[in-house]
Amino acid sequence: MNYRLFAGIDVSKIKIDVVFFLAEDPDEQLHGTFSNNEEGCAEMMAWMQDLTGLSIAEMLFCAEDTGLYTLPICTFFDGQGGNLWVENALRLKRSLGLKRGKSDKADAAEIANYGFLHRRKAILFKLPSKTISKLKHY
Numbered sequence: 001m002n003y004r005l006f007a008g009i010d011v012s013k014i015k016i017d018v019v020f021f022l023a024e025d026p027d028e029q030l031h032g033t034f035s036n037n038e039e040g041c042a043e044m045m046a047w048m049q050d051l052t053g054l055s056i057a058e059m060l061f062c063a064e065d066t067g068l069y070t071l072p073i074c075t076f077f078d079g080q081g082g083n084l085w086v087e088n089a090l091r092l093k094r095s096l097g098l099k100r101g102k103s104d105k106a107d108a109a110e111i112a113n114y115g116f117l118h119r120r121k122a123i124l125f126k127l128p129s130k131t132i133s134k135l136k137h138y
Contacts, residue, residue: 003083003119005054008112009063010104011036011070017104018044019112020059022052026116031105036069041076056082060122062115064089064107078127085115085122 007020016036021029032047034040045056061077062085063070070086077084095114115122 001060001083003058003060005048005052005059006112006116006119007048007059007061008108008110008115009061009073010108010111011063011066011073012104013069015104016040016044016073017108018048019105019108020048021112021116023116026113029109029112031108033104037072038076041073045080045082056080059083060085060115060119062087062111062122064092064111074125074127077125083122084125086125087111087114 004023005020006023006026007018010017014036015033017031017033019029019031021027030051032044034044034047048054048059049056060083061073063073065086065088074084074086076082092111092114095118
């Protein structure tokens with residue numbers, strides 16, 4: 001798939017930080033912070049679509065796997081048919097190397113860049129069936 005927009009999502013319990021850029025201009029990165037719930041994800045999509053005019057199918061979102069904190073965005077993207085890549089936290093950390101200083105915005109930017117550089121290896125997230133989800137949570 002030829003994605004036109006790449007977004008990195010830094011997920012925490014209460015909020016998500018999103019940094020995105022267009023493939024034709026990766027130096028111009030935009031940042032936003034939203035609630036880590038269905039409404040926050042909907043706000044994020046409306047914000048991005050207002051700024052770019054792109055459909056969700058033209059966007060690749062990459063997020064670090066943070067366990068249960070990632071569930072709201074996974075559920076949102078599964079319902080919207082979006083392209084969400086949930087990457088292993090250790091793999092992301094190793095690819096980024098040692099960094100001085102840390103912020104959610106900087107982490108989201110690094111995740112977006114990771115998604116852009118490794119887009120051919122992206123494995124899009126699919127929610128497991130309800131039966132598998134029940135078994136995992138018992």
